[in-house]
Amino acid sequence: MQVAVRLFVAVLLGGLIGFEREQNNHAAGLRTHIMVCMGSCLLMLLSAYGFAAFAEETNVRMDPARLAAAVITGIGFLGAGTILHTGKSITGLTTAASIWVVSAIGLSVGAGFYFASISATIIVLFTLWALNKAERRFMNGKKERVFVIMTDKRADMLEKLQGLLLASGIMVRKASMQTEIENGMTQDRHVIRLHLSLRKQEEPLSVMEKLHRVEGVQSISME
Known part of the structure; x- marks a missing residue:
């Protein structure tokens, strides 16, 4: 028992x-x-x-x-x-x-x-x-999110995106940009990966919406 x-x-x-x-x-x-x-x-x-x-x-x-x-x-x-x-x-x-x-x-x-x-x-x-x-x-903790952005092949795209993020108080931890290659062919697009440090009250979807409004951004996804 x-x-x-x-x-x-x-x-x-x-x-x-x-x-x-x-x-x-x-x-x-x-x-x-x-x-x-x-x-x-x-x-x-x-x-x-x-x-x-x-x-x-x-x-x-x-x-x-x-x-x-x-x-x-x-x-x-x-x-x-x-x-x-x-x-x-x-x-x-x-x-x-x-x-x-x-x-x-x-x-x-x-x-x-x-x-x-x-x-x-x-x-x-x-x-x-x-x-x-x-x-x-x-507590004002932060979380890191990775955004993958498809943009037009323009030299100033990374600078424009970073400027928008800094103006919103969002820290860019890491950034990379490369030309998209599909079926062995170079495409007329850039793939930009941004590692962003977001405040807990910062909604990732609202950040995606802000980035998508930038001229030249074709698509955006979050990992």
Whole structure:
């Protein structure tokens, strides 16, 4: 009975954190967090009680913490799967951290530390929900976006685009321009790649719209 209670508590606590991640459309959501938390709890139960029959055997040394340490180390592959690296922009770190914390909560539940597990869950939910809103509102963080712009073959195109961006307070981190080649033939167009540092309140679509208004811009896309 005690084993079942601990497993269901792990499902509940992991599900609460997973639900928050699911609501925000992250790669690891409700089911992933539930499975990680319950699996960690089960392994902790196995470590604590699963080998009790061998405890009295000669030359057998029991170490319940050994399996728990392996869980924390092994959970890294799931966290790594949620991290995406695009140019200089890295996303998914918070979700990777939440998976790692959920595994620790599952281990705590399996060991019977209910108060610590519930307290940790409340702190995690506060961090993911309340602090995320505060960060978006008060912190002037920046994110990098890459824009690919197709333009007429004019020498001043890069200068015109950069002038517009600087006037809008947008920093150009990196820029490149090359003549488009299609089927081995040089085309009468330039391909310009701009790595822009945008403020969090700056909408990428509005930036695209501004750039598309520049004379000579044929098309624009964002990576």
